Amino acid sequence: MNVERITRLEDVAADWLARLHSPECSAAERAAFEDWLAASPRHVEAWLEAERLHCLAGALATDEMLQAAAGEVLRPSPRQASRVARGRGWSWTAAAAAMLVLAVGAVQWMRPGPATIVDHATVVGEQREVLLADGTRMLLDTDTALVTRFDRRQRVVELAHGRVQFEVGQDRRPFLVRAAASTVRDIGTTFQVSRRGDEVDIGLIEGVVLVSRGDDGPGRKLAPGEQVRVDPQGRFTATRALDLEAATAWPRGELILSKRRLDDLLAEMNRYAEVPLRLADSTLAGIAINGVFRVDEQDGLIKALEENWGLRAERRADEILLHGPPR
Known part of the structure; x- marks a missing residue:
């Protein structure tokens, strides 16, 4: 594992986070950010992790239990107060202890924890809508089977066969759909995935998705109204127009x-x-x-x-x- 490369990638993602949150961020910078995201699935993962850590820091800062624990550490004893009054500081030791409390809380929060695994399926002639705990709506077409695996760090759907429309719920965790040789990474959107054998079709209705070969392969970013096919070897066809009228008809x-x-x-x-x-x-x-x-x-x-x-x-x-x- 190239630790230096990973660290640099994390730094780049953190830099993008700061730039995008700046009121001075320009349209050109946002376009450059989207190009950077599409360049690699690892960029998407680094960005989502940077966002997650950013939200985690905010959550820890307002967590009442952690604030109380840090307050106990930072509150000087009478003897310490006396030493402070005499100009003999204790802040470094207390601050280190407080940071340790926050760090322990962060580690506990970031652990993936046990995954919630659920099977979903339809029989021939059946269509069924499933509402997931994160707010995601899945519409399973006829003769479809999939498994959802959700933990604290990510949301993963593994499509065995059939066709599904996803309306992805807002959540800081990455949302991935794995089907044969392809992986679809959602960035807040509505899209469809169809699998026949090991051939997979992905069509985007709204939002942005990144389609890659497996979890680490090169990515293809889709815009609304576009679709792409991934063959069993993970090769992409040319991006082509999605028949939106037909794509929005089968869910009805x-x-x-x-x-x-x-x-x-x-x-x-x-x-x-x-x-x-x-x-x-x-x-x-x-x-x-x-x-x-x-x-x-x-x-x-x-x-x-x-x-x-x-x-x-x-x-x-x-x-x-x-x-x-x-x-």
Whole structure:
């Protein structure tokens, strides 16, 4: 471990904290700060730690128990008062003892402590909202499984599979979402993470997130309305526009399509269905579909395909086959 490098990074984060809290901080400096954050996940961690310590110092300064303990240490005995009156100081010893009291309190506060670990999951066709203790709202889409691990120092979500929308609660602890080879660091925002196998898609609705390869890899900062895909090896695709209309529709239980292929529609709808829809003829896959469909209304979709696109449904025990228009 390069202790000197870590110390320098902590110093840089502390310097940024002081500059951003200054009333003279300019827009250019704030932009430079965001660029510095995006340069590395370690920068984000150092910044959040600097903020946490800043808040900790404020909390310790107003903690009644610590103030009382420090007051007892700093209050001179009659003999000490006599020595002070004679000009013989005792302040160095008392101040050191008081600092020790504060330091012990700080160490106790900063220890991670036992983590609170909770499993959350939905079955096929189910969507469920979960409100976490820190105020974070998670909307779990169909067939989704994740684990939350919260301790005093950080909040971590491990996504096993499925899709989740996060509205992150305000908290000084870092909020991380780990999915396959990717780690998403939130900086107060609303975003979505989807995992299929070891391929992960991240879309940002509002705020700022930093996506990295694992916890230590290079980062990619997303702006609102952007998305990126991370492959199983941790490689990023080019950042592209997020379809905000579609992204905000699925949390309402809707699919909004504009000139999307029929096979894409069926693949999405089948995520919510016990009995899947299949194409009897692969040439039907490229039919362009427009419309708004409820994810929990498979019969409504079938009716729309029959009435508007001339398809015909054949119901079987374990699937529903879609045939083309009669010739």
